Amino acid sequence: MSYSKYLKEANFIGGSWVGADSGDTIDVTNPATGEVIGTVPACGDVETRRAIDAAAEAFDGLAGMPLMERVGLLWKLHDALMDNQKSLAELLTVEMGKPMAEAMGEIGIGAQYVRWFAEEVRRAKGEIVPAPSNGRRFLVTKHPVGVVGMITPWNFPSSMLARKIAPALAVGCTVVAKPATATPYSGLAWGALAEEVGYPKGAVNVLTGSARKIGGAIMDDPRVRKVTFTGSTEVGKELIRQSADTVKKLSMELGGNAPFLVFDDADVDAAVSGAMVSKFRNSGQTCVCANRIYVQDGVYDAFVEKLKIAVENLKVGDGREAGVEQGPLIDMDAVEKVEEFIADAKTKGGTVVTGGSRHGNGHSFFEPTIVTEATQDMKFAKEEIFGPLAPVFRFTDEDDAIAWANDTDFGLASYAYTRDIGRIFKLNEKLQYGMIGINSGLITTVEAPFGGVKESGLGKEGGSQGLEDYQDVKYTAVDF
Numbered sequence: 001m002s003y004s005k006y007l008k009e010a011n012f013i014g015g016s017w018v019g020a021d022s023g024d025t026i027d028v029t030n031p032a033t034g035e036v037i038g039t040v041p042a043c044g045d046v047e048t049r050r051a052i053d054a055a056a057e058a059f060d061g062l063a064g065m066p067l068m069e070r071v072g073l074l075w076k077l078h079d080a081l082m083d084n085q086k087s088l089a090e091l092l093t094v095e096m097g098k099p100m101a102e103a104m105g106e107i108g109i110g111a112q113y114v115r116w117f118a119e120e121v122r123r124a125k126g127e128i129v130p131a132p133s134n135g136r137r138f139l140v141t142k143h144p145v146g147v148v149g150m151i152t153p154w155n156f157p158s159s160m161l162a163r164k165i166a167p168a169l170a171v172g173c174t175v176v177a178k179p180a181t182a183t184p185y186s187g188l189a190w191g192a193l194a195e196e197v198g199y200p201k202g203a204v205n206v207l208t209g210s211a212r213k214i215g216g217a218i219m220d221d222p223r224v225r226k227v228t229f230t231g232s233t234e235v236g237k238e239l240i241r242q243s244a245d246t247v248k249k250l251s252m253e254l255g256g257n258a259p260f261l262v263f264d265d266a267d268v269d270a271a272v273s274g275a276m277v278s279k280f281r282n283s284g285q286t287c288v289c290a291n292r293i294y295v296q297d298g299v300y301d302a303f304v305e306k307l308k309i310a311v312e313n314l315k316v317g318d319g320r321e322a323g324v325e326q327g328p329l330i331d332m333d334a335v336e337k338v339e340e341f342i343a344d345a346k347t348k349g350g351t352v353v354t355g356g357s358r359h360g361n362g363h364s365f366f367e368p369t370i371v372t373e374a375t376q377d378m379k380f381a382k383e384e385i386f387g388p389l390a391p392v393f394r395f396t397d398e399d400d401a402i403a404w405a406n407d408t409d410f411g412l413a414s415y416a417y418t419r420d421i422g423r424i425f426k427l428n429e430k431l432q433y434g435m436i437g438i439n440s441g442l443i444t445t446v447e448a449p450f451g452g453v454k455e456s457g458l459g460k461e462g463g464s465q466g467l468e469d470y471q472d473v474k475y476t477a478v479d480f
C-alpha cells in the first residue's frame with residue numbers, strides 16, 4: 001500500500017535512521033483490526049541525549065541561515081506534505097483509526113500550518129522603543145529560543161506536530177520530538193519529510209519509546225530551552241513541575257471540557273450540525289469536542305429529536321472504508337471509560353436515547369450515543385469524555401447556563417448558538433475559555449491562536465502568537 005513509503009520502523013537522530021541501543025522494539029497496531037502494522041524502536045534517555053546533542057549542534061546553523069532559505073525549506077515541506085497527502089493520510093488512518101476524509105483533512109491542515117508560519121516569520125518584526133533622552137536607542141529584537149522538546153498525543157498525530165515543528169523551524173529552533181507510542185509513524189514521517197526536503201542534519205530529531213525516559217531526558221537537559229506538550233492535564237502538570245529545575249519556556253495544550261450552549265433563539269438545524277461536528281469529529285476524541293451540551297427549554301425537545309436522527313445516520317467502521325464517519329476509539333480503555341460515564345449517568349437519572357453499547361465487530365468501536373436529562377452531578381459534567389457520547393443538559397435561565405459552563409477546572413473551547421448580538425458579547429466576556437465558537441462547531445484554523453486558560457494550558461498554537469511562543473524577546477540599550 002502507498003502508506004508504506006512513510007512507515008519508518010527506525011528513529012531519526014542526527015540525520016540518520018537508527019534503532020534503540022538495546023535493539024528493543026514496540027509493536028504498533030491498527031485499532032480498527034487489532035493487527036500489528038509494524039514496530040518502532042524502544043528508545044530511552046541515552047538515545048534522547050544523543051538527539052539533543054544533534055539538535056544543539058544544528059542550532060547555530062539553522063538560526064543563522066538566511067531567512068529566505070528557511071522560508072524556502074518550509075515551502076518545500078508544505079509541498080512534500082501535499083504531494084504525499086494520500087499516503088500520509090492512509091498511514092494516519094491505519095495507526096490511529098480516524099476516517100480517511102478526516103485524515104486527509106489533518107494532513108491538509110498540517111500543510112497549512114507550515115505555509116502559515118512560512119508567511120508569518122517574514123513579518124516577525126522587532127521594535128525600536130522611543131528613548132527618554134537623546135543619544136540613546138532601545139532595540140527590542142526576537143530570537144529563536146534554542147532546542148525545543150515536543151511531546152505529542154495520538155488523537156492528531158500529524159497536525160499536533162505540524163503546529164509545533166513549523167513555527168520552531170521557521171524562527172530557527174531545532175527539534176527533538178516524541179510522538180505518542182500508539183501512533184508513532186505519523187510523527188516519524190516528519191523526520192522523513194525533513195530529510196526529503198533537505199533540512200540540515202540534527203534540525204529535526206524524532207524518537208519513540210519510553211515516555212518517562214525520553215520525557216525525563218528532555219526535561220532534565222538545560223540545552224532544551226522550551227518544551228511544548230499536547231496531551232492530558234495530568235501529564236502536563238508533571239512536565240510543568242519537571243521544567244522548574246532548568247526554567248524552560250513552556251507551551252501546554254491540555255485537556256478540555258467544552259460546554260456547547262443552545263439558546264431558545266438559535267437556528268436549531270445549525271446547532272445540530274455544529275454539535276455533530278464538534279462532538280463526533282474524530283469519534284469524540286479531540287480536546288475541543290463538545291463535552292456538555294446545554295439546551296434551553298424552548299428548543300430542547302426539537303434539538304434532541306434532530307440530533308438523534310443525525311447521530312443514527314453516522315456510519316461506524318474501519319476508517320479506510322468508503323463513507324465511514326466514525327472510526328474505532330484508540331483502545332479498549334477508552335471504550336471502558338465511555339461505558340463508565342454512561343453507567344454513572346443512568347444511576348443519576350440520565351436516559352440513553354440512542355447508542356450506549358460497544359459496536360459489533362469486536363475491536364474498540366463504540367456506538368455514537370446521546371444521554372438526555374444530564375445533570376451537573378454526573379461524572380461527565382466535570383471530566384473529559386474523549387469518546388462518542390453526547391450528554392444533553394436542560395436549562396431555563398441564561399445566567400445558570402453560563403455559570404454551569406464555567407463550573408470546571410478546564411478552559412479550552414466553548415460554543416454557543418444564539419442570534420442575539422447582546423448575548424454574543426456577554427458570552428465573549430463571561431465564558432472563561434481560551435476559544436469560543438459562536439454559531440460554529442469547528443473553530444480550529446491556522447490563522448487564529450489555539451489554546452486554553454485555567455488547567456487547559458499555557459501558550460498558543462497558530463496565529464501570530466504561535467510563532468512568538470518559539471522566540472525570546474531581547475532588549476538592547478545603545479548609547480552613542
Ligand SMILES: NC(=O)C1=CN([C@@H]2O[C@H](COP(=O)(O)OP(=O)(O)OC[C@H]3O[C@@H](n4cnc5c(N)ncnc54)[C@H](OP(=O)(O)O)[C@@H]3O)[C@@H](O)[C@H]2O)C=CC1
Nearest residue numbers: 152153179180181211215231232235253254255287384386
Ligand atoms: N488535549 C488533548 O488533545 C489530549 C487529551 N488527552 C486526554 O488524556 C487522556 C489520556 O490520554 P493519553 O494518550 O494517555 O495522554 P497522555 O497525556 O498520557 O499522552 C500524551 C503524550 O505524553 C506522553 N507521556 C505520557 N506520560 C509522560 C511522562 N510521564 N513524561 C513525558 N511524556 C509523557 C505520551 O507518551 P506515550 O504515548 O508513550 O504514553 C504521549 O506522547 C485522554 O483520554 C484524554 O482525556 C489525550 C490526548 C490528547
Ligand SMILES: O=C(O)CCCC(=O)O
Nearest residue numbers: 155156230286287288444
Ligand atoms: O485535540 C486536540 O488536541 C487538538 C484539536 C485540533 C483540532 O481541532 O483539529
